[in-house]
């Protein structure tokens with residue numbers, strides 16, 4: 001499977017990303033982010049989402065650094081929080097560009113299936129990056 005013949009299955013994506021909100025109601029996560037993401041940021045909406053992704057990735061990295069480098073106990077709650085913050089901005093960018101969760105997951109899977117034949121990781125395949133040949 002290649003990027004070009006990527007087949008999306010939107011019905012499967014319907015089951016992705018439902019969250020429970022106040023009152024026990026369920027809402028799709030993309031709609032939740034659509035309600036909360038501030039539009040018309042001075043820097044532009046896409047830049048707002050991109051900077052948000054970068055900032056939250058840094059916060060996640062810092063949480064892991066404190067554990068790995070400073071030998072602090074891993075603050076799992078903080079890791080979950082930062083992953084959620086990161087996910088929020090990723091969803092905001094997806095919303096702005098009309099990219100579904102299924103498209104993101106399938107595209108990534110297609111790329112990695114080219115890189116890792118037979119779904120087997122190897123350092124050699126990681127270094128060869130077969131999916132990038134010809135780019």
Ligand SMILES: [Mg+2]
Pocket residue numbers: 056059081082085
């Ligand atoms: Mg954060």
